[in-house]
Amino acid sequence: MTAVPFGDMKAHVAGMRAEIDAAVARVLDSGWFILGPEGDAFEAELAAAVGAADAVGVANGTEAIQLALEGLGLAPGDEVVTSPLTAAFTALGVLRAGARPVFADLDPATLNVSPEAVERAITPRTRALLPVHLYGHPVDLDPLLEIARRRGIPLVEDACQAIGARYKERPVGAISGIGALSFYPTKNLGAFGDRGAVVVNDPEVAKRMRRLRNGGQSDRYRHEVSGINSRLDEMQAALLRAKLPHLSRWTDRRRALAARYDAGLAGAGVALPAEQPYARAVYHLYVVRHPRRDDLAAALRERGIGTLVHYPIPLHLQPAFADLGGGKGSFPVAERAAGEILSLPLFPEMTDAQVEAVIRAVREAAPGLR
Numbered sequence: 565m566t567a568v569p570f571g572d573m574k575a576h577v578a579g580m581r582a583e584i585d586a587a588v589a590r591v592l593d594s595g596w597f598i599l600g601p602e603g604d605a606f607e608a609e610l611a612a613a614v615g616a617a618d619a620v621g622v623a624n625g626t627e628a629i630q631l632a633l634e635g636l637g638l639a640p641g642d643e644v645v646t647s648p649l650t651a652a653f654t655a656l657g658v659l660r661a662g663a664r665p666v667f668a669d670l671d672p673a674t675l676n677v678s679p680e681a682v683e684r685a686i687t688p689r690t691r692a693l694l695p696v697h698l699y700g701h702p703v704d705l706d707p708l709l710e711i712a713r714r715r716g717i718p719l720v721e722d723a724c725q726a727i728g729a730r731y732k733e734r735p736v737g738a739i740s741g742i743g744a745l746s747f748y749p750t751k752n753l754g755a756f757g758d759r760g761a762v763v764v765n766d767p768e769v770a771k772r773m774r775r776l777r778n779g780g781q782s783d784r785y786r787h788e789v790s791g792i793n794s795r796l797d798e799m800q801a802a803l804l805r806a807k808l809p810h811l812s813r814w815t816d817r818r819r820a821l822a823a824r825y826d827a828g829l830a831g832a833g834v835a836l837p838a839e840q841p842y843a844r845a846v847y848h849l850y851v852v853r854h855p856r857r858d859d860l861a862a863a864l865r866e867r868g869i870g871t872l873v874h875y876p877i878p879l880h881l882q883p884a885f886a887d888l889g890g891g892k893g894s895f896p897v898a899e900r901a902a903g904e905i906l907s908l909p910l911f912p913e914m915t916d917a918q919v920e921a922v923i924r925a926v927r928e929a930a931p932g933l934r
């Protein structure tokens with residue numbers, strides 16, 4: 565039996581240890597640790613990689629969302645329409661920006677927000693749309709951008725899981741003008757710690773983001789507005805610079821593994837993710853669906869296969885968001901999906917033998933669970 569962990573960060577580090585050590589040494593030898601030349605270079609390289617005019621490195625993806633929204637000048641009671649099936653941090657970023665998350669149900673084919681549901685969720689208090697490119701599969705942006713344009717509401721992309729993904733040939737992130745990225749270690753481009761970035765096209769907004777992440781300072785010790793401390797440090801910037809040139813190779817490997825799953829699991833009794841015609845997905849996660857998900861996960865565990873669920877509790881049913889309204893039954897597509905989804909192992913260092921072992925285990929386990 566080939567055991568397959570859900571992820572393997574040790575293999576990831578081993579695959580580029582010399583470059584990591586060189587980046588660490590460079591920063592240690594520089595004697596400079598916060599907001600410096602490594603960060604500046606990373607921001608320029610990142611912006612180029614995602615086709616944005618600029619990128620502003622911050623402490624994590626949650627604060628990237630918070631700052632991108634804060635830059636819109638939200639007031640208490642303002643609403644931001646987003647997905648109920650995402651990392652809770654999406655909605656926490658909205659709350660920290662001083663606004664109220666309002667959820668819109670999903671397109672069952674992609675588990676990204678449905679434009680019709682977004683339209684229905686808009687009220688006179690809506691100040692932004694915040695769709696999520698879930699699992700690294702782009703949301704169908706054009707209908708959402710059309711709604712945003714018609715209603716005069718900005719759209720911020722939560723691209724935390726989707727760096728490198730393409731929507732109609734364009735890299736996601738700043739297609740709408742502004743978006744958030746996360747470099748949480750297991751993300752497709754991961755730091756060795758928490759980090760994130762706002763990717764942005766308007767130079768004035770980029771300037772505002774740089775101010776907000778640094779306590780609101782316009783000049784040293786002059787705090788023009790009340791920002792936060794969400795500065796990018798040189799160590800993580802240097803490490804991310806070492807990793808960025810590998811991203812497209814890692815993405816290709818993720819896509820090849822996903823294609824292997826697509827072929828090997830066809831007819832295995834699990835519903836497979838379907839890449840849409842407008843999308844080039846980066847498979848941050850490979851998520852299948854089965855009505856007896858927990859039993860399938862247990863059967864795979866017995867066969868040495870690690871799985872996770874992203875995410876078992878839709879946000880409107882989380883205790884932290886109970887006061888937003890929206891009880892059970894409010895978002896049936898999201899609720900049903902949350903009970904059926906299962907993320908299979910998929911990481912660039914995964915071997916052909918490992919992907920075959922997962923396919924074999926699913927093909928053994930799933931048919932018995934009807």
Ligand SMILES: Cc1ncc(COP(=O)(O)O)c(C=O)c1O
Nearest residue numbers: 624625626651653654724746748
């Ligand atoms: C879709 C999504 N949004 C936001 C976040 C928040 O990013 P971070 O963990 O870097 O704060 C994450 C990651 O957890 C995410 O997956």
